[in-house]
Amino acid sequence: MVFIATALYIEAKPIIEYYDLKKDVENRYFQVFKNEEITLIVTGIGKINSSIAVSHAATKYSCDFDDYIINIGICGSKDSNDKLGSIYLINKIIDNETKKNYIPDVLINHFFEESDIETFNYVVNDATLMSAKLCDMEASGFYQAASKYFETHRIYLLKIVSDNVSLSAVSKETVYNLIKNTIEEISKFIEIVKTSFKKTEIFSPQEKDIIDFLSQTLKLTASQRQIFYKACLHYKVRKGENITFLKDFYDISVNNKEERKRAFAQILAHLR
Amino acid sequence: MRKFSHIYVEKEVLDSPLTQNIIKKFTKSKVVIIDRYNEVFNRPNQNYVVQKDHQNLIIAKKRYDFIYRGSKLCENFGNINFYHTSNILNCIYDCDYCYLQGMYPSGHLVIFVNIEDYFKEVDKLTQDKKVYLSISYETDLLALEYLTDFVRMWVDYATKNKNVTIEIRTKSSNFSAVYSLKVLDNVIFAWTLLPQPVIDKYERFTPSLEDRIKSIKKAISKGLKIRISIEPVMYIDDFENIYKNFVKEFFLKIPVEGIKDVNIGAFRMVKEQAKKIEKLKEHSPIFCYDTVLKGGVFTYKDAEYFERFVYNEVIKYIEKEKVYILNYLPQN
Numbered sequence: 001m002v003f004i005a006t007a008l009y010i011e012a013k014p015i016i017e018y019y020d021l022k023k024d025v026e027n028r029y030f031q032v033f034k035n036e037e038i039t040l041i042v043t044g045i046g047k048i049n050s051s052i053a054v055s056h057a058a059t060k061y062s063c064d065f066d067d068y069i070i071n072i073g074i075c076g077s078k079d080s081n082d083k084l085g086s087i088y089l090i091n092k093i094i095d096n097e098t099k100k101n102y103i104p105d106v107l108i109n110h111f112f113e114e115s116d117i118e119t120f121n122y123v124v125n126d127a128t129l130m131s132a133k134l135c136d137m138e139a140s141g142f143y144q145a146a147s148k149y150f151e152t153h154r155i156y157l158l159k160i161v162s163d164n165v166s167l168s169a170v171s172k173e174t175v176y177n178l179i180k181n182t183i184e185e186i187s188k189f190i191e192i193v194k195t196s197f198k199k200t201e202i203f204s205p206q207e208k209d210i211i212d213f214l215s216q217t218l219k220l221t222a223s224q225r226q227i228f229y230k231a232c233l234h235y236k237v238r239k240g241e242n243i244t245f246l247k248d249f250y251d252i253s254v255n256n257k258e259e260r261k262r263a264f265a266q267i268l269a270h271l272r
Numbered sequence: 273m274r275k276f277s278h279i280y281v282e283k284e285v286l287d288s289p290l291t292q293n294i295i296k297k298f299t300k301s302k303v304v305i306i307d308r309y310n311e312v313f314n315r316p317n318q319n320y321v322v323q324k325d326h327q328n329l330i331i332a333k334k335r336y337d338f339i340y341r342g343s344k345l346c347e348n349f350g351n352i353n354f355y356h357t358s359n360i361l362n363c364i365y366d367c368d369y370c371y372l373q374g375m376y377p378s379g380h381l382v383i384f385v386n387i388e389d390y391f392k393e394v395d396k397l398t399q400d401k402k403v404y405l406s407i408s409y410e411t412d413l414l415a416l417e418y419l420t421d422f423v424r425m426w427v428d429y430a431t432k433n434k435n436v437t438i439e440i441r442t443k444s445s446n447f448s449a450v451y452s453l454k455v456l457d458n459v460i461f462a463w464t465l466l467p468q469p470v471i472d473k474y475e476r477f478t479p480s481l482e483d484r485i486k487s488i489k490k491a492i493s494k495g496l497k498i499r500i501s502i503e504p505v506m507y508i509d510d511f512e513n514i515y516k517n518f519v520k521e522f523f524l525k526i527p528v529e530g531i532k533d534v535n536i537g538a539f540r541m542v543k544e545q546a547k548k549i550e551k552l553k554e555h556s557p558i559f560c561y562d563t564v565l566k567g568g569v570f571t572y573k574d575a576e577y578f579e580r581f582v583y584n585e586v587i588k589y590i591e592k593e594k595v596y597i598l599n600y601l602p603q604n
Contacts, residue, residue, distance in 0.1 A: 105315070147317050
């Protein structure tokens with residue numbers, strides 16, 4: 001699952017349209033849009049809103065160990081040469097209020113420019129206040145909350161320049177178009193993120209079926225299942241051979257604890 | 273050597289010549305300025321295994337805790353004042369048995385560039401006593417010599433301080449990087465060696481046995497007496513033949529006169545670290561053989577046999593007096 005957090009609905013709209021996300025009408029607290037692979041939450045403006053919403057999404061929609069979260073939104077740039085619509089992957093967040101730094105773990109090969117960003121509690125109209133190149137109002141709150149639930153390399157921030165530090169000048173239509181114009185790049189990025197850290201499975205689907213089948217047939221307890229799984233794993237790593245020979249035990253049936261104990265010991269003897 | 277996609281540099285050491293020299297070598301890396309290295313290194317929720325596969329570099333200043341007492345799990349070669357220190361945290365190699373895996377929250381490499389501060393601390397420590405100091409336990413300094421020059425600097429320091437004996441332990445095939453250095457009595461180069469099938473099974477990214485032996489030959493040809501460290505002795509199917517042939521081959525290629533001493537120690541680790549590592553690397557082969565916990569130490573069930581076997585092979589070629597065998601394994 002990829003979680004996406006945007007501050008405004010207008011930032012989310014092009015993403016909702018592109019992925020054909022459906023609103024979770026049962027959510028009373030936040031606007032959430034989903035499909036099978038993406039859960040998007042509209043957080044509201046500001047770092048506190050962002051962190052509350054990220055925590056809500058991660059817990060309510062049960063984020064998993066191998067999920068990702070991306071903050072997508074507009075930002076200001078103090079670089080007057082920066083073109084509107086330039087998109088950046090954030091590699092450092094400065095919280096203007098606390099002066100703390102937060103460093104996302106950028107471990108993927110990607111095609112975006114990278115930049116730092118400074119999160120303010122207010123709209124910045126004076127570039128001299130900024131110590132980073134970009135500014136926004138959510139990044140530090142988003143990152144702090146996200147890092148409670150997601151591993152550091154599963155947290156990303158994509159920021160699109162909407163103005164050269166004067167947020168008031170940006171219309172809803174401009175924001176919509178800025179995100180819409182970059183949606184293809186964002187989607188390619190999401191694909192990279194999803195495929196970059198795929199774990200190699202030690203067991204084939206057939207082997208997993210064998211482990212499950214025998215665990216059920218032998219009515220193994222939770223701790224016996226764990227011992228059985230480990231014995232299979234160690235056998236495979238040690239010998240470099242698959243465990244399909246365990247199919248020979250498919251006919252085995254157990255009716256009481258004693259029979260289970262004997263059958264289990266018999267199988268383990270073949271794995272050790 | 274894999275390149276670092278990102279180099280995180282503490283603001284305070286950005287202008288250090290060593291920092292600039294390192295940055296220059298990685299023109300394609302993104303440089304991110306940070307306040308303190310722990311902003312990167314000590315972040316919560318990092319994945320050590322993924323970071324090892326995509327390792328980045330942090331350049332920092334060491335501010336305190338420069339030198340540590342040696343662990344009882346390490347061979348002290350009869351030295352009472354046994355210490356270790358490290359200018360670099362983490363390693364470019366990725367050995368399954370390495371205790372560093374459970375030690376730090378991050379797999380990224382940290383280079384502390386303020387080496388002069390280390391020297392000052394060693395000056396203090398050695399004011400009134402002789403000290404044995406290992407400088408390459410938490411990394412492989414020689415493998416990173418092309419980046420840091422730290423081995424050269426430590427050897428230069430040792431010429432001035434005769435109260436310190438430094439040990440530089442390595443798996444590197446990079447001895448040529450320090451070939452021009454002086455031969456000193458108080459500097460010991462120590463190569464960690466295991467049979468090639470064991471290297472293949474347990475030591476990702478390390479040089480082959482053959483390449484390490486070439487490096488050792490270079491070191492001996494320069495007049496150095498080197499230490500051979502056969503540890504951790506790792507189990508492998510056909511253990512006896514593999515280790516027997518390895519020891520034989522080694523002594524055929526390396527003249528005994530060039531060897532200062534040999535140390536042998538079976539795989540062992542404190543149990544908390546072993547637990548962390550098993551969680552991190554479920555598929556690691558070290559947990560697939562018979563292991564036990566003895567007095568809080570995680571080791572092979574037959575560790576003493578493995579150690580003794582290798583010891584008996586080694587003493588066929590070199591005097592017993594020169595062979596140290598680990599004797600810290602608890603007796604249950």
